[in-house]
Amino acid sequence: MDIIAVLIAAAVVGAVGILAGVLLGVASEKFKVSVDEKEIKIRELLPGNNCGGCGYPGCDGLAAAIAKGEAAPSGCPVGGEPTATAIAAIVGGEVSSRKMVAHVKCAGTCEKAKEAYEYFGPKDCKLAANAPGGGPKACPYGCTGYGSCKAVCQFDAIQIVDGIAVIDKDKCKACGMCVAECPRHIIEMIPYEAEAVVDCNSKDFGKDVKANCEVGCIGCGICQKNCPEGAIVVENHLAVIDYEKCTGCGTCKEKCPAKIIH
Amino acid sequence: MKYTFKGGIHPYEGKELTMDKEIAEYLPKGDMVYPVSQHIGAPAKPVVKKGDKVLAGQLIAEAGGFVSANIHSSVSGTVKAIEARLTASGSKVSSIIIENDNKYESVEFTPISKPVSELERDEILDAVKAAGVVGMGGAGFPTNVKLSPKNADEIDRIIVNASECEPYLTSDYRRLMEQPEKIIEGLRIALRLFKGSKGIIAVEDNKPEAIKLLREKLGEDSDITVHSMKTKYPEGAERQLIYANTGRYINSKMLPADVGCIVHNVDTIYSIYEAVREGKPLITRIVTVSGDAIENPCNLKVRTGTSYAELVEAAGGFKGTPAKIISGGPMMGKAIYSLDLPVTKSSSAILCLSRDEASEYEPSACIRCGRCVSVCPGRVMPNQLARLANAGDMDAFIKNNGMECCECGCCSYICPAKRPLTQVIAGTRKLVLANKKK
Incomplete structure (x- = not known):
């Protein structure tokens, strides 16, 4: 075999390589996709769980949305205040310093809340809502306890105990997935340090509440009358606490005749 | 051609319990409850207030939109309250409650007695609308809306759904056996609305006597035929019924009118007859009270608004303890957990079963048998x-x-x-x- 043939082959391959390299180099400059530098920085600050709690497709999606100004710097519920402050430093804007947690507005456990009938259908909150009366629980507002919220929680913060969902305050990252999932809308976001919470979601008259559950808000309004800060309002026969005004004095807990404020 | 469709099942029929018992009229004793939403569409708007005296047949709530229906009082008495009451769907619905004075004083009805060939289109539709007639097979779609489709010229078949494929139910069968002339007349009135259309009365072949009787009464009528369909559930489902009787196929995005058909339940056709020929609003219907946990299974002619508890009592009460009570048929009806429910325009049956078949088995994994x-x-x-x-x-x-x-x-x-x-x-x-x- 001829050494020249080998050299020619090497030269051709080498020349093709150089040509391709130059073309790629030119193309990468010419067809460059400009990435917002802010987006990259924000993405680095985000936790990277890709939980979807922000409502965007993962952390990349949220970073892009914040960089474009479509989402607030505090858009990531998992990172909480430190992340939000760091992001705010890049894009500007204000950040509230309150840590929030999810709270289930129902204390109607198997013993305390009555069931209207035996139920044999699918054990899923959303599908059980299709059963007569929206599920076997006599109270149409209470927790059905089939754990749709537990299934969507990425942080193992929800357990079903005695037929109702219970949230572990320390594990909860306030991502809001459970709030969106619950078909009865009984999960709300409250400040981590909230001193008083109403453990009921029933908008029925007091008589109907009592007939269905031992631990329901009867809408008597005693808490509203006694709250020194005017932080409790009874709407639709249900006490609602305004955490902007609540000082955590505990008067409502003492005065509540049904003992549903904890 | 055998009138049937592909698929379906053959459950235990249970019709022998009530099939041969004549319809008995039941007069209610307690308060009457009229939910304002007894039909598909917008809820009716109450036109009476607390304390008003009403007569049987008087309008108490008027249609709240195009797709909606009037509601009439079925007894004479006083309006007691307008409040939310539990209905068979399991949720609370705003209802007009009337204290029954047990006198049954009625308003004067104005019948139209012209022969069918002279009836005007608007005359029929107005009478049906005023009477608050809705589909009585279960869904409760306002009949006057169904009878005025956009493509009225293309309608060439009106099918009377007399298949009654749900087990236990015999109210339509009794209606056919006892008032066949009125059903036929009702269908003729409906056919009058669509020029050149033909009527089909579709009956399952487990009711041979009804088929024979209808054919006898019809004689040599070229516009109406009686189809004997293969007995199978769900032969009476709208899409299957149309396919079995005409070979036309519709899917969930289409209406029967898209293939030139209109389907009405037997009871609805009867109510069209009553609305036109007697001027009567829809205030009574036949309810089958049956099941092995009922002392005397029967078919009752009841006034709308009557409580389920009264009907169970009228049927002799429970035999033993019922394990499951269903409003409607066993296949598509809803299990109920209280008898304090009113009969609405579309309540077809109360079934009390001593064994809860659904609860006996825990579901296991799918074995992919197909x-x-x-x-x-x-x-x-x-x-x-x-x-x-x-x-x-x-x-x-x-x-x-x-x-x-x-x-x-x-x-x-x-x-x-x-x-x-x-x-x-x-x-x-x-x-x-x-x-x-x-």
């Missing part, structure tokens, strides 16, 4: 849909034609693993529809 697929009259794959529904994958559910399900219950009935297929699919369909509205 029986649900072979019985599904909607020709979808219930096993696949249930899997997607359980995973909450709505997009795939729609893609696999989940919306074609008519919730007939055949798949749950046939499933050897006792999986709650219909329940899961029905629940997901509701969620999909709710998402669409958003």
